[in-house]
Structures are given as structure tokens and as C-alpha cells.
Amino acid sequence: MIGRPSRTGRTLQYVVLAGYLIFLGFPLVWLVSTAFKPPRELVQLHPTLVPSNPTVQNFVQAFTEQELGRAALNSLQVSLASAVLTVLVALPASYALARFRSKLGTVALGWVLLSQLFPFVLLIIPIFLVLRQVGLANTHAGLVVIYVVWALPFALWMLQGFVRNIPRELEEAASVDGASRLQVLRRVVFPLLAPGVVATALFSFISAWNEFFFALVLVKTPELATLPVALARFVGIEGTARLGPLAAGSLLATLPSLIFFAFMQRRLSSGSLAGAVKG
């Protein structure tokens, strides 16, 4: 039997945890610091964490020069649509893959995962030509279609894992109690799948939010540019960059993900199945 950790052990645990938190959080803290520094403070031999003369000039520049507000809105639209559509397509497919085992299903899943191995550069020109044929080149809809297709394999794989974790006995018990197939899905499966759905939606949202290459190549009109494309314009030749506005813009770019996680992390706890089945 394992005893409770001693006070020293617990203190050590907290120290390690705090160290880990600092390690993870420091880049974000430094980003905030850089975003508020005037140009002269960005090239000090001994940089300070707290800006001596904090300024919001970097934000003003970022928003006026590159219209980051509009770019963020574009990214938000595309990412939300991609996340919702990915979940909508992946949910029934993953249930079918997990519950109705067959060789065909296994082969399909294998193929879906294999398709992830193709490099972007190999696919971009054919994709561009196809999108142009169907009138979706240079539209957000075209971008959403690509993002959904891109996120689906991983979403399927992830969600079917969640489905498999739901004991079949729960569904059988509901059926025995007289629930129809649809009722079983609605009242038993979907509620238990919520963490998986949230995780999948998060994954799809973030991968669309951060995606750069397709957004760069498929969308030509400046008004439709997404945030990563707009941010790249602060970077110049051979790695030179306008650090201030870039940091300000990057800070803005991290906020939605942070907010999204803050609100959704509770739903990610997958302890809801604990004790659902005896034995």
C-alpha cells in the first residue's frame, strides 16, 4: 500500500511543478514583454523583462499596417467553421469505425492515416487547380474544405479511440431499458463523448488557426488573408524582423487559443466514465 507523500515530498512536488510552469510560461511572458517594448529596448545588450518605457505603439502599428483585426476575424471564421465541420463529419464516421469492426474499416482507417504522409508541397498545385475548377479558389470556403480534409484523419483516429473507451454494456443496458438506437446515441453515447468532441474540435480549431502555407497560396485577395499570413509580413530578408509589431501580433494570435482552452479544459476531463461499469 502506498502511503501519503511526506510534507517534504509534497513541497518538492510543488517546486518541480512551479519550475515546469515557469519553463512553459516564460516564452509567453517574454512575448508580452517584447510586445510592449519601444524599438530601442529591443536591442539592449542586457534586456530587461519589464519594459522601462512601455508602449502600445507596436499594437497600433500591427493593427494599422496589416489590418490584423480583419485578419484575425478571417482566421476565426475559417477556424470555427473547420472545427465544427470536422467534428460533424468525424463523429458518425468514428462511431461506425469503432463499433462496426470489419477488414474494410481497418483498411479505410489505415489509408486515412497514410494520406497524412503526403507533403503539402506535393499536393498544393493539384489542390489549387481543383479548387479553381469548382470556383472555390481564393475563398474562405475553399480554405475550410482543405482544413477539414486535412484535420479529418487525425480527428477520426482520435474520436474512434474515445468511442472505444465507452463500454458497449452501457449501450446494451439502455437498449434493454427500451431506448431506441437514436436515443442510445443521444442520451448515452454523445454525453460521454463530450470530452472527445471538445478535444477534436480544439485540435481542428488550432490546426486551422495556425496554418500558413495553404492560406498563403490559396487566398490571393488581401482582404481575405488570415492571421499567420498577415503576421509573416513583419518578417524581412534573411530572418530580419520587425520584432515589436510581430510580437504584438503574435500575442493577439495566441489569445483565442488560450481563451478557448481556458473555457474548454474542464470538458476535457475524461473521468466521467469512472465507475460506469462494475467488474
Place this chain on the structure above:
Amino acid sequence: MLRRRFRRLAAAAAVAVVGLGALTACGDGGDDESTSGPVKLRFLSLAWQKESLQANKDLVAKWNAEHPDIQVEYVQGDWNSIHDQLVTSFEGGDAPDIVHYEASAIGEFSKQGYLADLSGLVSGDLKGQIDQGVWDTVTYDGKVTGVPFLLESQVVVANKKLLDAAGVAVPPADGGWTWDEFQANAQKLTKPGQYGVAWALKSPTNRVLNLALNFDGKFFYTDGGRTEVKVGDPEKEVPRRIHDMIYTTKSASPEALGMSGADTLPGFFGGKYAMLPGSVSLRQQMVEQAPAGFEWVTLPPVKGLSSKQAANPQTLSIAEDSKSKKQAAQFLEYFLNPANMAALAKGDWLVPTGRQANEELVKLTGGKQGWDVAADSAADLTVAPFQLADGYPEWKTKYATPALQQYFANKITLDQLGTQLVDGGKQVLR
């Protein structure tokens, strides 16, 4: 409770489907050319500095106001992804009408027939403004596929107070130091806690090949249609001198080896390095980021047998697929007239290729902030053999950069460097 959740899910689905429909409306959905109305040109620009961006946008806005029948749409690209963007655009048949890039990079597109020959499209006046040596950098198989408009020379930016303290006099704008004088002065400026020079050599190839022309080092030699890399005494001169400064006289900082030009600025402003050899555009960072009271000065390019450097101008090209080449050329003529070219160069802190634009710029700035040196350095810029060599980008990435980095890190000898460069050439040159 569960029913409410299910309804929410259904609502989200409906929103997504409706949203996708709405998103389809965001965009032009295709590329149908309108047959009536004004001619529309798409201009992909790589301007990224604040002033340069403003200068570009202002000129386009002015053009659009003055030419309602030819409207230019300004699209900002970025240097890091422009190559992929252009490859896709050209292959997909959706290239911008006007493309901003650089001479060493447009060769590949020229040879594939993606860029229009501008020989008959630009005026004799514009042609006459730019030296033939600079036109040569954009001439492939007899076709001129870009208008060179901004040049980047290699100068030296120095901390004036440290020069004065060491008794080192600033040379005049039209008479730079020889390499021997530069090395001797770097030594004078070196003392505990301070190096005379910081050579930022994170990406050493372009810089070494540019400066190698000082000693007539060509690296690429063509004989009977076959190009090969040769590394003789002229080619070894510049790397050897830089290496000596780092390891023999110890007047150059070893820690700067892995830095880009911008990375050396904190040390320069902090008095750790007295001189920064680098691009003429470094002056922009001086003006924007130097601490209050910091005195800096631009020294002319260093001289070997000559002050020659490789010119790799920024260029404006017209896509071969453009349906409005004539109008695009008209826009280029306007965009690059002497006054406008001077404004563009000022915005980017670079040297204009046009003689008249160069004069205008010196007048406009009074030659201050190193503009006199910048203007004089233009005369030394010319085409270098490596710029016209097929396979140069691959040779640079796979062989030259790693070999030079090893040499400057003192891991291999000068002869081994030469061998690696020559062997790399054999692998990639066609």
C-alpha cells in the same frame, strides 16, 4: 438537459453549414476576366519596412487615382515564402501580373518561361538610367526578365566614439579603406571586452561571394558551356582574411559567427563591437534603434584589388501569363521614374539602380545618414558569375554554407574548404 445538449449540437451544425455558405461568398470565387471596365493588375510586393511599405502603397494609390482605366491591386507578400508562393502561382496559372523579387532568384522562373521579356516593353529612357552591369544580372538567355531597381551594397557601420578614442580617422565617402587598413584598424579598436569587428556569418555564402569580387574571386567559371567551381588564390583571399581576424589577430568576435546582422546590434550599441560590416540597409536600424546619444558612421566598402561587389538587385518582373503586359510595363515606367525610385530606395534604405534617382536621393537626404556612401557604392556593383549559374541556390544550401560555417568555426582548413566547395559544384552544376 441531454435534449438541450443535442439541440445545441444540431444548432452548431446548422450554423456551420450556413456559415460555409456564407464563407463561399467571401472571395471572388474564381478568376473570370472581366471584358469591360478598367484593366486590373495584381502587384505582389515584398516591401516590409514601415517606410518602404508606405512608399509603395502611396505610389500605387497615386497611380490608381491618375489612371482610372488601369487599376493596380497591391498585394503584400513576404520574403520567406515568396518562392513557394510564386512556384504555385506560376504552375497553377494564377500568377500576379507584376512580381517583386531579386535578380539571383528570378533566373529559375525566367528559364521556365514564366516571366515576360521586357526588352521591348520598357523605354530606352529607363534602360539608359541603369548600368549595363546591373542589367546583366537580370538577363537570361538574351531575355531581360526583370527591371532591377534597388541595390544592396556591403558597407561598414562603425561606432564613431570608439573610432575617435582609438585615433582611427573616418575615410571619405569616395575613398574607403583597403582590406589591410581595415584589418589594422580593427586591431586598433580591439581591447579587453571590445572587438574591432563583428562579422555576422550565420548565412556566410552570399557575403563571401559578394566580397570575393574585391580580389577578382569568381568561384564559378564557364568554359564551353560547362560551368564549374574553382577555388584558387583570388577566391581564398576574403575567407582567409576573415578567418585571420577571428583566430590570428583576434580582432573579430567569434560569438558573432552564428549571428545575423540584426543579432549583432545589441553588442554594437553596447560598445562590445566597434564596427559592423554589413548591408547598407543596416543604417535603418541605426536610426530606429540606436540609444540616445549613440554616434554612428557609415564607412565606404572595403577595397581589395578593386571595390567591386556582386550586385543582387531587387527586381520587378511581369508574368508571361499576364493578359495586360503593356499596361503592366506602363505601371513599371511610372513606378520606377527617378523621383519614385528614389522614394522607394529611401524607404528601404537601399541604393537605387537609376543614376538620376541616386542623385535625387543624395539631394533629398543631403547625403546624411550614410546616403553619400550608399550612393557612391552603387558604381562598384556588378554582375557576379555565381548569379547566373544554374544550381547556385542548391550549391549554396547543400555545400557552400555548411563548408564556410565549418571553416569559420575553425573546424576545417582553407584547402579543405576549397575542396568541399569544388566537390559540391561537381554534384549540382549542370
